[in-house]
Every structure is written in structure tokens, then in C-alpha cells.
Amino acid sequence: xxxxxxxxxxxxxxxxxxxxxxxxxxxxxxxxxxxxxxxxxxxxxxxxxxxxxxxxxxxxxxxxxxxxxxxxxxxxxxxxxxxxxxxxxxxxxxxxxxxxxxxxxxxxxxxxxxxxxxxxxxxxxxxxxxxxxxxxxxxxxxxxxxxxxxxxxxxxxxxxxxxxxxxxxxxxxxxxxxxxxxxxxxxxxxxxxxxxxxxxxxxxxxxxxxxxxxxxxxxxxxxxxxxxxxxxxxxxxxxxxxxxxxxxxxxxxxxxxxxxxxxxxxxxxxxxxxxxxxxxxxxxxxxxxxxxxxxxxxxxxxxxxxxxxxxxxxxxxxxxxxxxxxxxxxxxxxxxxxxxxxxxxxxxxxxxxxxxxxxxxxxxxxxxxxxxxxxxxxxxxxxxxxxxxxxxxxxxxxxxxxxxxxxxxxxxxxxxxxxxxxxxxxxxxxxxxxxxxxxxxxxxxxxxxxxxxxxxxxxxxxxx
Numbered sequence: 001x002x003x004x005x006x007x008x009x010x011x012x013x014x015x016x017x018x019x020x021x022x023x024x025x026x027x028x029x030x031x032x033x034x035x036x037x038x039x040x041x042x043x044x045x046x047x048x049x050x051x052x053x054x055x056x057x058x059x060x061x062x063x064x065x066x067x068x069x070x071x072x073x074x075x076x077x078x079x080x081x082x083x084x085x086x087x088x089x090x091x092x093x094x095x096x097x098x099x100x101x102x103x104x105x106x107x108x109x110x111x112x113x114x115x116x117x118x119x120x121x122x123x124x125x126x127x128x129x130x131x132x133x134x135x136x137x138x139x140x141x142x143x144x145x146x147x148x149x150x151x152x153x154x155x156x157x158x159x160x161x162x163x164x165x166x167x168x169x170x171x172x173x174x175x176x177x178x179x180x181x182x183x184x185x186x187x188x189x190x191x192x193x194x195x196x197x198x199x200x201x202x203x204x205x206x207x208x209x210x211x212x213x214x215x216x217x218x219x220x221x222x223x224x225x226x227x228x229x230x231x232x233x234x235x236x237x238x239x240x241x242x243x244x245x246x247x248x249x250x251x252x253x254x255x256x257x258x259x260x261x262x263x264x265x266x267x268x269x270x271x272x273x274x275x276x277x278x279x280x281x282x283x284x285x286x287x288x289x290x291x292x293x294x295x296x297x298x299x300x301x302x303x304x305x306x307x308x309x310x311x312x313x314x315x316x317x318x319x320x321x322x323x324x325x326x327x328x329x330x331x332x333x334x335x336x337x338x339x340x341x342x343x344x345x346x347x348x349x350x351x352x353x354x355x356x357x358x359x360x361x362x363x364x365x366x367x368x369x370x371x372x373x374x375x376x377x378x379x380x381x382x383x384x385x386x387x388x389x390x391x392x393x394x395x396x397x398x399x400x401x402x403x404x405x406x407x408x409x410x411x412x413x414x415x416x417x418x419x420x421x422x423x424x425x426x427x428x429x430x431x432x433x434x435x436x437x438x439x440x441x442x443x444x445x446x447x448x449x450x451x452x453x454x455x456x457x458x459x460x461x462x463x464x
Contacts, residue, residue, distance in 0.1 A: 104272050173357060327368065
């Protein structure tokens with residue numbers, strides 16, 4: 001039977017927590033001071049320690065100095081309020097999670113159901129490191145380059161905690177795969193992982209999709225609907241393209257992060273949630289704030305642990321490894337093994353890949369189909385000097401100093417679209433955004449008047 005230790009100088013609070021924990025199948029001991037806690041740990045090694053930071057003989061942080069005593073115990077901090085500082089403190093101390101008084105029963109139940117010895121997590125991390133050196137991949141992420149090794153180190157550091165993660169990187173670089181890897185290495189791995197593209201949901205429906213709605217709350221709501229927070233309960237919710245979420249909804253998301261509660265649309269009943277949040281964007285975060293696409297307070301709340309995923313062009317040494325992986329994958333699925341000719345691999349390596357790993361995967365799949373025998377030669381790749389045309393001879397835009405970033409983005413987007421003959425897939429790949437995001441931006445630009453005659457050449461919205 002697993003053993004828990006509650007370290008809290010408020011006797012009533014400690015006893016109440018002990019009674020609740022015992023109903024979850026744990027044996028429980030309590031301690032009201034650091035001295036008592038050390039004595040209890042010497043008597044019986046705990047599987048989980050619920051630790052109040054404010055104790056009569058010092059700070060609970062001092063207990064982390066007892067490395068040997070806590071080497072195989074999961075630590076959950078107890079705090080009087082949830083804040084960005086609490087999240088950062090928990091991360092720095094090596095705590096797996098934190099609880100806020102008064103206790104959120106759903107969160108406590110979730111923590112107890114996920115108790116995992118640190119040694120188990122370390123063994124899984126060692127296995128992934130071995131796979132990286134042997135085969136070139138870290139779970140679902142491929143590449144041995146120094147930039148990717150730094151990403152792997154960050155994933156290992158944060159996956160064992162409950163803090164919020166903010167992933168940045170260009171479209172197609174693999175942000176969802178990073179989020180999935182964090183989930184798979186976390187204590188929540190047996191619970192759902194739900195990925196949501198905020199740019200792919202209608203602004204009129206996104207609140208209902210995220211928080212759910214009650215029957216009759218609006219026209220067409222003929223039944224109660226559970227939102228993403230309820231469906232991902234106990235697991236991880238990945239919100240991709242967070243800057244595409246309406247600002248009024250970002251306020252409500254901030255409240256969920258701060259209180260752990262939400263309400264369905266059309267309801268006055270507060271719901272508790274136990275979900276680990278990972279968000280991502282393909283925009284530079286501070287530019288998104290300046291452009292009015294992301295609330296600054298939400299950015300700071302999401303950005304507890306940032307992970308930046310490098311574009312494929314900055315880790316060119318990984319291109320051949322990833323291409324071979326995709327080719328092996330499709331060969332197994334189709335039942336015919338094919339390989340790259342040296343010239344084809346050289347051409348893939350020389351291209352800058354504006355669409356990143358997603359574009360590389362699509363090109364490899366196309367080349368597999370085009371190959372008439374078992375060898376993929378240069379002719380199987382798209383025609384031209386590169387898989388996609390290079391923007392030579394593109395018009396030069398003159399941007400005045402002081403032009404708002406949102407206006408610069410609009411001009412560059414429309415100019416790129418015109419250059420590619422209004423071919424939206426090429427435009428999206430070149431700009432490093434998803435096709436859905438491009439469509440959303442074009443729809444948004446249709447309501448924005450051209451600001452000056454100087455940009456009128458690209459100011460007219462292309463026909464949809």
C-alpha cells in the first residue's frame with residue numbers, strides 16, 4: 001500500500017487532508033514541522049509528500065536539501081494561493097505539482113491517482129536517451145543536432161512537473177509532437193491528450209468547444225455539451241495557435257489557469273478542472289502582444305516554461321535522418337521498401353524548408369509515389385531548383401518606421417500571396433503558417449481598409 005506524508009503546521013488542515021488521502025488507498029502520516037517530517041521519513045519512506053512551505057521551524061524548501069530522503073518520493077507543495085510565482089517555485093524545487101488551499105478535491109484526487117516514483121521517470125528518460133544515440137529519435141521527435149538535444153533536455157526537465165508549457169516555433173516544426181512527448185513522459189500519460197487548433201474553430205463556436213455549453217444556452221444547443229477542459233480531465237490540453245483565440249476568450253482562459261475553475265456557456269455552476277495546459281504559437285510572442293493578438297497577462301501565465309522549437313533550416317544535419325524515417329514509415333505501410341539515391345538526398349539537404357518537417361514529410365510521400373522502382377531519384381522530387389520555388393525576383397516592400405506590426409504582417413502576407421499567383425498552400429508554407437491560419441488572416445484582412453496608397457498594389461484582398 002502506498003504511503004503519504006502530510007507536512008502542515010495547521011493540525012486541523014493536516015488531519016482533514018490525511019483523512020481524505022486515506023480514502024484513496026494510502027497509509028498516511030502527518031508532521032507539523034521540519035523536524036517531525038524528517039523523523040517520519042526516517043520511520044517510513046513516503047511515496048508522496050504533501051509539503052506546506054510555511055512551517056514553524058523553517059521553510060518547507062529546506063526539506064529539499066534532504067536529497068536522500070526525497071530521492072524516491074513525489075513532492076507536492078501546499079500553498080495559500082495560485083500564482084505564476086508558485087508555478088516557478090514548484091518547478092525550481094523539483095516538485096511534481098502544487099495544491100492551493102482550500103483544497104480542490106478533483107485536483108487532489110488526480111494527484112493521488114498519478115503518484116509515480118521519480119526512479120520510474122528517470123528510467124524512462126534513460127531509455128529515451130539510449131534511443132536517441134542508437135536510432136536518432138527521442139520518442140516521436142527525430143534529430144541528433146545540438147538544437148534538438150537542448151529541446152530534449154527541456155522536455156525531460158518539465159515533463160515530471162505540472163507547470164504550464166509554452167511552445168514556440170514556425171508552422172510545421174513539430175510543436176504538437178513536443179506537447180505529446182511532454183504528456184507521454186508525465187504522470188498524466190494514462191489520461192487523455194487533447195490537441196486543439198484554435199485557428200481551426202469558428203470564433204462563434206470556440207468558447208462552447210473549449211468550456212462546453214448547457215442545453216438551450218443558444219440556438220441549436222439541443223443538448224448539454226462537454227468542452228475540451230472536461231474531456232481532457234486528468235490529462236493534458238494542448239492549445240495550438242493560441243494567438244488565433246479571440247481576446248475576450250483569452251480572459252476566460254486566464255481565469256481557468258489562475259483558479260482551476262470554469263463555467264459552461266449558459267451555466268452559473270462552477271466546474272473544477274484538473275488539466276495540464278500546454279500552449280503554442282507560430283508567432284513571436286511579444287510581437288503577438290504588440291499586434292493585439294495575445295494578452296500580455298495571459299502570455300506571462302502561459303510562459304512559465306518556454307520551449308522554442310528550431311526551424312528545420314537551423315538543424316540541417318537532421319534532414320537526411322528525418323527523410324529516411326519518413327521513407328521507412330511509408331515503406332512499411334505500403335509494403336514496398338524504397339530508398340533515396342544520393343543525388344536526391346543531397347537536394348533535400350540543400351533546400352531551406354519554409355514549411356519545416358511537415359513539408360519534408362509531404363515531399364517524401366510524394367517522391368515515394370513518383371518512384372517507378374525501389375530507388376527515389378532526383379526526378380521524383382518536384383521540378384525546379386528546389387522542392388518549392390525560391391522567391392527570386394519577388395517585389396520589395398517599403399515599410400515606414402513606426403508601422404504597426406499587424407499592418408506589416410498584412411502587407412507581407414498579401415504580397416507573398418500575389419507573388420505565388422494566389423496559390424495559398426505555397427503562401428502558407430513560405431510564411432511558416434498553417435493553411436487554416438492563412439485563411440483566417442485573409443478573412444480578417446477583408447475587414448481592414450488599405451492604410452495608404454503606398455501599399456495599394458497588395459492591398460486588395462484576393463478573391464476566395
